[in-house]
Amino acid sequence: MANSNGSTEFMADGVAHTGGRPSHEAAEELDRTVITVATAEFMRAGYAGTSVEHIAKVIGCSKATIYRRYPSKKELFRAIVQERCQHMVGILQAQPGSMANPMDAMKDMLRRFLDFLLVPETVETYRILIMDCQQFASITADLDEAIDPLHQRMNMLLGQALGWPDTPENRAEIAMLEMSLRGLVTGWPLHQMLSGHKPFATETAKNRFFEASWNVLESAVRTRALSGPPA
Known part of the structure; x- marks a missing residue:
């Protein structure tokens, strides 16, 4: 009242x-x-x-x-993880779907993903999940399920950029490549944040890191496109 x-x-x-x-x-x-x-x-x-x-x-x-x-503290934390997932999906689906060039769309998604990972709420959520992975196994599974459509979209864009025939073997190879190439952009910054360090002193430093990582990724995709799908 x-x-x-x-x-x-x-x-x-x-x-x-x-x-x-x-x-x-x-x-x-x-x-x-x-x-x-x-x-x-x-x-x-x-x-x-x-x-x-x-x-x-x-x-x-x-x-x-x-x-x-929320019937328990764990369920409340689960709701927070789900909220983070929804926020990430909203960020990553904002623009790339309208881009005709698959490499441009991948670059845009990866930059958005990097920015999302460096948000303190995201880092702390990852840290809590990692610190007690057994207790939060079901929540981690929910997280993987929530972001799977985004991985699938990255796989689709990578497949389009490579130009390989759509076969089960090629899809498996593309999925492995997607995980490896994504790590070029996100692996080191996220590790630094989880360790309590600030990976970039300025926005310019972050931009330089991203462009350097993207150049390596783009070169790797061109090389694989020329070499063709696995035999």
């Missing part, structure tokens, strides 16, 4: 409203707040150092309010 000066407060159910039943918009706002606050707290203190009770305290709601949405 509204307090004495007319402002809105969180009620016992954790939803901000001014009287009567909480609105659908208020419930959605609380959902977003839970994810935002939980993400910030997991980043700050890690998974083990973050409690649902503390997240509820920061939000100004009860633990029961969060548990009605």
Whole structure:
């Protein structure tokens, strides 16, 4: 309900409203707040150092309010991983589909992917998953499933650039090449971030690294296109 000066407060159910039943918009706002606050707290203190009770305290709601949405801390973290996946898919699908040249589309996707990986929320999510991979095996599987369409698109673009016949053997070779070539762009920066280091001092340094990596990747694709598919 509204307090004495007319402002809105969180009620016992954790939803901000001014009287009567909480609105659908208020419930959605609380959902977003839970994810935002939980993400910030997991980043700050890690998974083990973050409690649902503390997240509820920061939000100004009860633990029961969060548990009605997410039955456990692990399920709350799963929701954060899914939110990161949705954000990544949205970023990577923004432009490349309209590009006629498959190499241009791959370059655009890889640059967007690199930028996404360097976001602190993304790095911390990866770090938590890596630190206790057994506990989060099912969440990691969800992550792999969520981003698989993006890998498939990269495979399709790489196949178009190579010009190989569409056979099971060639598709398997292209999938292996895609993983290797993607690592040229993303491997070192992500490793640096996971190790607590800043890979690039400036945006210019990041651009130089990306262009250098892309030149190597582009040369490798041209070479494989000329040599043809595996025998």
